[in-house]
Amino acid sequence: MKIVGDSEHFQQPYDNDDEYVSRTGFKKESEEAQALGMRLVALSKSQLDKMELDEFLYDAILKSKVIKQKTEAYRRHLQYIGKLMRGFDHEPIEAALDKVLNKNNNEAAQLQIFEKMRERLLANGDTEIQALLDENPQLDRQKLRQLIRQANKELAKGPESKSAKELFKYLRSEITG
Numbered sequence: 648m649k650i651v652g653d654s655e656h657f658q659q660p661y662d663n664d665d666e667y668v669s670r671t672g673f674k675k676e677s678e679e680a681q682a683l684g685m686r687l688v689a690l691s692k693s694q695l696d697k698m699e700l701d702e703f704l705y706d707a708i709l710k711s712k713v714i715k716q717k718t719e720a721y722r723r724h725l726q727y728i729g730k731l732m733r734g735f736d737h738e739p740i741e742a743a744l745d746k747v748l749n750k751n752n753n754e755a756a757q758l759q760i761f762e763k764m765r766e767r768l769l770a771n772g773d774t775e776i777q778a779l780l781d782e783n784p785q786l787d788r789q790k791l792r793q794l795i796r797q798a799n800k801e802l803a804k805g806p807e808s809k810s811a812k813e814l815f816k817y818l819r820s821e822i823t824g
Contacts, residue, residue: 681729
């Protein structure tokens with residue numbers, strides 16, 4: 648005996664299709680692709696050059712920088728970028744994006760480390776030079792002492808010091824992190 652509420656009667660042709668994407672699922676994928684495209688549009692040209700993007704996608708992203716933001720044309724162009732993004736695998740693009748963004752964060756952290764190192768050298772003098780030379784024997788003690796001495800003299804006269812900047816550049820160029 649067949650019951651009217653039996654599941655056989657209510658099956659749809661796509662119920663057994665694993666590759667079927669509902670309209671809601673398709674919209675969600677499209678929105679995710681467009682969001683990733685917007686993250687790419689926010690990057691600078693030099694950051695985009697570091698990523699390996701398809702030439703059509705790369706050109707579309709560069710064109711978006713010419714279009715005025717908060718206009719209908721810009722919104723449509725972002726949708727076009729989202730449409731282009733749907734044709735690509737998002738994982739390698741997201742990985743490259745994370746790598747580019749994280750690299751900048753690492754560079755900023757390195758600059759802060761060198762800033763603090765310079766400040767300690769200017770404040771503590773010879774004791775800090777010895778500690779730095781123990782960690783980095785490739786540095787020139789005489790050059791460090793000369794730059795620190797000149798920087799302290801210049802800082803006593805005014806707020807800016809050319810030698811302090813030279814010290815920072817020297818530390819950054821000689822110490823590899």
